[in-house]
Amino acid sequence: MTLRRLISAVAGFISAALCLVVTATPGQAALCVxxxxxxxxxxxxxxxxxxxxxxxxxxxxxxxxxxxxxxxxxxxxxxxxxxxxxxxxxxxxxxxxxxxxxxxxxxxxxxxxxxxxxxxxxxxxxxxxxxxxxxxxxxxxxxxxxxxxxxxxxxxxxxxxxxxxxxxxxxxxxxxxxxxxxxxxxxxxxxxxVSKCVLPAPSSSTLDFTSAISHGVPNPAIVKSTQFTNVQCTAPSILRLSGSAMQPVLATPPKTGFDNSINWRANGTFGNASSSLNTSIASQADSGSKNVGSGATSNGNINVDVNLLSGNPIISGNYSGVLKVTIDPNL
Known part of the structure; x- marks a missing residue:
């Protein structure tokens, strides 16, 4: 390593600087001063x-x-x-x-x-x-x-x-x-x-209401329940329930004095959010408030209770329907 004096012309004037340089291979660096x-x-x-x-x-x-x-x-x-x-x-x-x-x-x-x-x-x-x-x-x-x-x-x-x-x-x-x-x-x-929720699978994905049909007539007193646990959201969310009356699995012609569909009611709760859907009057119901006032939700629970609505005797056969549970902070 040697010490030498560099004289350089920069932008029209002469300046002097002292710099330690390495006399090794080209491109090698020097100590900045x-x-x-x-x-x-x-x-x-x-x-x-x-x-x-x-x-x-x-x-x-x-x-x-x-x-x-x-x-x-x-x-x-x-x-x-x-x-x-x-x-x-x-x-x-x-x-x-x-x-x-x-x-x-x-x-x-x-x-x-x-x-x-x-x-x-x-x-x-x-x-x-x-x-x-x-x-x-x-x-x-x-x-x-x-x-x-x-x-x-x-x-x-x-x-x-x-x-x-x-x-x-x-x-x-x-x-x-x-x-x-x-x-x-x-x-x-x-x-x-992002504003987002994660909804795990419910404790029961199928609710069987066979026992709620007595002498061919729906019994509203029998309630079936399911629960979603470990629900997580980054922001407050509403609870939405949607669905329609159960329909025959096989096509069934109408019959006087009988119903060929079964209406039902679902009640859901998610923290401070609650929603109630009656399929005889609507196909969707949103909670009037969100599950929390602010912040994230960790390990939340959604509880849903479902019962059949009273009506005429139903035509014999198998009936099915879908209840959709939705949470989304962006709704």
């Missing part, structure tokens, strides 16, 4: 596509950070890291709600640290990406923002205002440690959480 010629010329958007906690896969976004070198000399050894003085694990927030995330290298190493810059030690090799910015050129570094799957939080927009993008110079050869801060700027990961 103040005033630093390295700038963060661009950072792609950190807005993630909507997060679906029920998708089963992590939400990820590749972010490209470009560093530029305006110096007419050799390149500079630099490192990129992210400081979060508020602590780890990192979270994006919406009011009192929080969503964990990480910032990673393409190889999966975490680039978030809480120490910031400490000459000679931080950011540590495990929490940074090293790069060389060539003379009068630029280098692009790719990082990944990852939001792990399965975090049930309230729908809405989340962001983290506690993160700083940190670029430091490094020593060369055997002293590959942080030397000085080159640049630092705010870095704001953001994401929106």
């Amino acid at each position: 103040a005033p630093f010629p390295i700038t963060v010329s661009s950072v792609t958007t950190t807005l993630l596509s909507p997060y679906d906690p029920f998708s089963g896969t992590d939400a990820t976004l590749g972010v490209t950070i470009t560093l530029s070198n305006s110096l007419i000399s050799l390149g500079c050894d630099v490192s990129i890291s992210f400081t979060r003085l508020a602590g780890l694990p990192a979270v994006m927030s919406q009011g009192a709600n929080s969503l964990q995330y990480t910032i990673e290298s393409p190889g999966g190493a975490t680039l978030l640290q809480t120490t910031g810059f400490v000459q000679g030690s931080s950011p540590a090799p495990a929490n940074r990406i090293d790069a060389v910015v060539p003379l009068l050129g630029s280098v692009s570094v790719n990082v990944i923002i990852r939001v792990p799957a399965g975090q049930l939080v309230a729908a809405g927009n989340y962001s983290d205002l506690q993160v700083t993008l940190l670029v430091v110079s490094r020593g060369v050869l055997l002293s590959n440690t942080p030397r000085a801060i080159i640049a630092q700027q705010a870095f704001v990961p953001s994401i929106s959480v």
Whole structure:
């Protein structure tokens, strides 16, 4: 390693600078010294596509950070890291709600640290990406923002205002440690959480009302029930019941004094939401309120009771119908 004096003409004037250079293979980097010629010329958007906690896969976004070198000399050894003085694990927030995330290298190493810059030690090799910015050129570094799957939080927009993008110079050869801060700027990961519910299968998907037919006449006193457990929503939802009268499985001609369809009533509850459907007057009924006032629902229950409506004797045969239970925050 030698020390030499560089005289350069830049923008019509003469300037002198001292620079340590390595007399090795072409393209090898040098120790950056103040005033630093390295700038963060661009950072792609950190807005993630909507997060679906029920998708089963992590939400990820590749972010490209470009560093530029305006110096007419050799390149500079630099490192990129992210400081979060508020602590780890990192979270994006919406009011009192929080969503964990990480910032990673393409190889999966975490680039978030809480120490910031400490000459000679931080950011540590495990929490940074090293790069060389060539003379009068630029280098692009790719990082990944990852939001792990399965975090049930309230729908809405989340962001983290506690993160700083940190670029430091490094020593060369055997002293590959942080030397000085080159640049630092705010870095704001953001994401929106979708409004969505997940409805598991009911405890019973078939309600048999054979015992509710007495002497050919429907008996309204017999009630059949089913339940949905572990219902999850990211936002308040209404409860919708829909269906129509049971019809003969095989075509049955009408007969005077007899019914060839069976009407029924269904009553459903989902938290603060309740709905009642009478198929003799409607095919759909929505709750007048939502299951909760705000926020997400975890391990919720939907209870549905069904009974036949009284009527004329029915024509003998097999009858069937479908009751549809719907929850959706977007309704």
